[in-house]
Amino acid sequence: MPATRLADRALVRLSPHDQSEDVVGFLQSLVTNDVSGALPVYAGLLTPQGKTLFDFIVWPGEGGSLLLDCEASAADDLVRRLSLYRLRRKIAIAIAPELAVHWEAHPGDGGAADPRLSALGQRWLAPAEESEDSADSAWLAHRLKLGVPEGRAELGDVLWLETNAAELNGVSFSKGCYVGQENTARMNWRQKVNRRLAVVPLERSDEKRRKAAYSELTLAVDHLRVEDIDPTQLPGWLT
Numbered sequence: 001m002p003a004t005r006l007a008d009r010a011l012v013r014l015s016p017h018d019q020s021e022d023v024v025g026f027l028q029s030l031v032t033n034d035v036s037g038a039l040p041v042y043a044g045l046l047t048p049q050g051k052t053l054f055d056f057i058v059w060p061g062e063g064g065s066l067l068l069d070c071e072a073s074a075a076d077d078l079v080r081r082l083s084l085y086r087l088r089r090k091i092a093i094a095i096a097p098e099l100a101v102h103w104e105a106h107p108g109d110g111g112a113a114d115p116r117l118s119a120l121g122q123r124w125l126a127p128a129e130e131s132e133d134s135a136d137s138a139w140l141a142h143r144l145k146l147g148v149p150e151g152r153a154e155l156g157d158v159l160w161l162e163t164n165a166a167e168l169n170g171v172s173f174s175k176g177c178y179v180g181q182e183n184t185a186r187m188n189w190r191q192k193v194n195r196r197l198a199v200v201p202l203e204r205s206d207e208k209r210r211k212a213a214y215s216e217l218t219l220a221v222d223h224l225r226v227e228d229i230d231p232t233q234l235p236g237w238l239t
Helices: 023-026 072-086 136-145 181-188
Strands: 009-017 040-046 052-061 066-071 091-096 099-104 120-126 196-203 208-215 220-223
Touching: 009 023, 009 072, 009 099, 023 066, 040 072, 052 072, 052 120, 066 072, 072 091
Parallel strands: none
Antiparallel strands: 009 066, 009 091, 040 052, 052 066, 099 120, 196 220, 208 220
């Protein structure tokens, strides 16, 4: 069997301490997408200015809980950030080490299509087993081939709409307020997305605009002015 576990991903669980607490309502007021309907969905947690702090996929959990499929290296920081907003609410926020994120490039039984783009394949959650081989390298190559950025190295400090979040189903323009909503909504209303993240060949990458480089794949993620992006380098979902 091919490896399916994404070892570079972790799950953060938000769960109520009692039945009166509304975890969905808590997260709904913070993140860019509508988490009150069908899950999973892709969402971001932003600065008040609309810049990206974290991106993740929101999954339903048991007993009114939610699970955030995020970068493993960012999980502790995400827990701390969410805890700042919790105040006196009776919500537990912690990493769920007993669970793991799995991925396959092709749809199959038991998984859910990646909410960003169906071509990214399917994901599912399962009990973690340390003996499992990692599919991280295959996932990275597949994701970059499709031109989809993710994670703090690629998205960090970039305005949410400049990460192509609208095209990747990562923002709702009809839900209520959330952190960074004002600037994000204004950009959308004025159609003022002047820069975008783009996956480009490493030899054509602009070092000054580069967010991340992957020498083994000869690819880079650049933050470019829209007019400087070669249309032939754009993925079909972005054209």
